[in-house]
Amino acid sequence: MDFTELAFRRVDDRWIKADDYVDWANELLECGCDAPSIWELAACRWDAYVDPDQVERLFISSVIELGFELPNDWYAALCAYSSSLCEKMLSGVTQPWDCLSEMLALAEDHNEPYIHWIWIDLSSDLEPIERRGQGYVRFNDALDLKNPDGCIRKVAQQFISLCAMPHPEKFPWVWICQECDAISDKSTFTEISVCTCQVCGAISGMRNLRYFEHREEFVKRCAMQ
Known part of the structure; x- marks a missing residue:
């Protein structure tokens, strides 16, 4: 431990x-x-x-x-622990599928925190086609889903970055505008990944953060600020 x-x-x-x-x-x-x-x-x-x-x-x-710090906030402690599990996997201490299993177990044990839907969605996308339910939406098409280990590693790298930076409440179940940073919590369970921002009017400005590629954009934008 x-x-x-x-x-x-x-x-x-x-x-x-x-x-x-x-x-x-x-x-x-x-x-x-x-x-x-x-x-x-x-x-x-x-x-x-x-x-x-x-x-x-x-x-x-x-x-x-x-010189360690004990977090007082439950969510901060969860993110730190989850990131640590990712780091262990990326350093070769554990295997990718073990890391994914641990993330899913954390999600199940704690009433599926929003941030862990990144892992729930990935797990669903890695399931064989015949196991997918009706109305299934795939959020990780930007990854090579034929290479599960590689997908898990890339998501882990992104997850660590996301946990280290401020992100909206209910993330990734939110939309965010690339132009004005407006946030919307309308349903993200949709094949629509971009739409027009109702605040600034930017066409295709709103990004659905359930999608891997839009989270990558979010990470890069935050890193530049």
């Missing part, structure tokens, strides 16, 4: 044991960390009784010493 998962579990009010913090500290030691607070926290594994209050104090000391 890495720091982002610990941080998310704390904010998510999930059951987390004192031993989880101790295991985290020992994993850091194995990776070469020599912070005194980490040594002290890791040493709790030898105690006959692991005192949760003491572990909490040592954990907070470790966070401060290492």
Whole structure:
């Protein structure tokens, strides 16, 4: 368990044991960390009784010493943890399909947060044609869907960028205008990916952010601002 998962579990009010913090500290030691607070926290594994209050104090000391930040916001913690899973996959620690499975599990466990619809849509697009339901809309045609591993990696790279920047509420279930940045939450479950902006009148100005290519445009525009 890495720091982002610990941080998310704390904010998510999930059951987390004192031993989880101790295991985290020992994993850091194995990776070469020599912070005194980490040594002290890791040493709790030898105690006959692991005192949760003491572990909490040592954990907070470790966070401060290492310069980490504990998110107070559930959504920020979710994005940080999800991004960490993507980074592990991109670095080769885990496999693409494992990453996709973890993202779908997070979505299912937490009532499908909007940001995770990026992964739900991708999973649907990677399904065999015969499994697709009536009225199916494909949002990732810009990717080579015949190369699932490559698709997952590209979506993971995009997802990390999106989590690191401000994005509209209900993202990606929104439309955004390329010209005036107007946002609309009209239905995005449609084969229509662009339309005229009702605010500034730009023809084809509104982009449906369920579509991979329009999220790519969004990332590039935000990076330039």
